[in-house]
Amino acid sequence: MAGRRCLLAMLLLLVAFGPVHATPLDSAPLGSALDLVTGNDFAPFTGEDLPEGGLLTEIVRRAFGEVGLRYDVRFMPWRRGYDGVLAGRFLGTFPYVRTPDRAVEMLFSDPLLEVRQLVYLSAHSGMDFRKPEDFRGRTVCAPVGYALPAELAELAAAGALSRESPADLPACVRMVASGRVDAFVIDEFTGRSAVAKAMAGDDIRVASLPYARAGQHLILSRSLPEAAAIMAAFNAGLRKLKDGGAFEEILRRHLSAAP
Template sequence: MKRAVGWLMLCAAFGVSHADTFVVVTGNDYAPFADQKLPEGGMTTEIVKRALAESKAELKLDWQPWSRGLEETKAARFAGTFPYLKTPEREVEFLYSQPIYTIEDRLFAKPGSNLDAANLKTLEGKKICLPLGWAPAAKLAPMLKSGALKQDQPKDISTCVKMVQAGRADFFVTDQFQGNAALQAAGAKDISMGASTVGSATLHLIAIKSGSQSKALLDAFNNGLAALKKSGEYERIVNKHTK
């Protein structure tokens, strides 16, 4: 009995119980960050798995379409979801982990389109392909709100590649790794990445504020993430997925 009590006190000191199990959801078609077909499910999936393991927490991972996963996390059917950008709308309802990774967004369009992320006037009246459930780059959000920039919202980035190829959208915006992975998967040599960045943003594990496990999940992840960075494992994981 004394040994069991001592173990429980030790677990409590680290903020995580040996019985903590978190059911978390993510989605596909977001290379190199999340996709069932990628090694370890992608970079952010491996980081989430490893960080929670560092905190001695058990992870049960589900895969759902992005919009469904977010809605079911909002309804507390999942303890959390990842990887998500911060938006004012989401911050009203969700708690955010420490950043999993920082991305730099780029504009992808047909060569000769003269669209330049550094000159927003070149985007006026154009149509962006923005997958359902994705948040627009911060500098483009006012243009979408005012109607200066039109949008189409298909289910995934692969469809955006096809829409730009077919002229049904003028461009899409995502980070360089995911954008180039999408082009490679589609064999799309008629779309190129712009030289200017649209902006940078951070990816997070998020949990609904009212969730019974939300604080425990994010604490466990944040502690584990810090341990991965201290040991050098975080850098190794990132390099493996972005080389």
């Protein structure tokens, strides 16, 4: 508890007086008391098999490092990680798109990155996309732990849209490629990587219009006593990372290696 009180005091000072010089990482208060958690199969953003654990894993680690904090990052299924943050077993998880339900339970960081969400359609489906209503009567794939865009979630809740929820994104790619479901919606980088990895380019097409733009965020449970102060420190570190030019270098390095 003393370590937590020290961390909270330090972070409140950071919020009050702005960014401070980072302390050595091996002496950061509460440096590894709780881990961060993320998931796999989300290239180029997160994945155990990616350099530095993925683009956003590196950004999250580096942003915390800018304010002298270090947290280990664990990889596990998305739903287990999210539930573990809610239960207090992990400090936070990423990357997540803001939804009304999540905002009730979680604090959201400033955007790590803003990306276009695209609609990936089965080449065997007659579906086209111009507006969310075009999903009415269709079947969409979103893995366990993934949220549908708000409009599609409303259609699904009203029974106007069917949802399939396999264990992971590669399963969604296979289901769309085979024509079992009509579409999935995901950011352009992850979608392109997943389709290329599955060698499904001949069976999946991308709608000509993007679905939306969405921010990717780090999230912390609102029930964590020091969540607001930790989030303020993280946002300060993220601003430093972006202002100093390192952010663009990280983007170029990871995205140039992506399919």
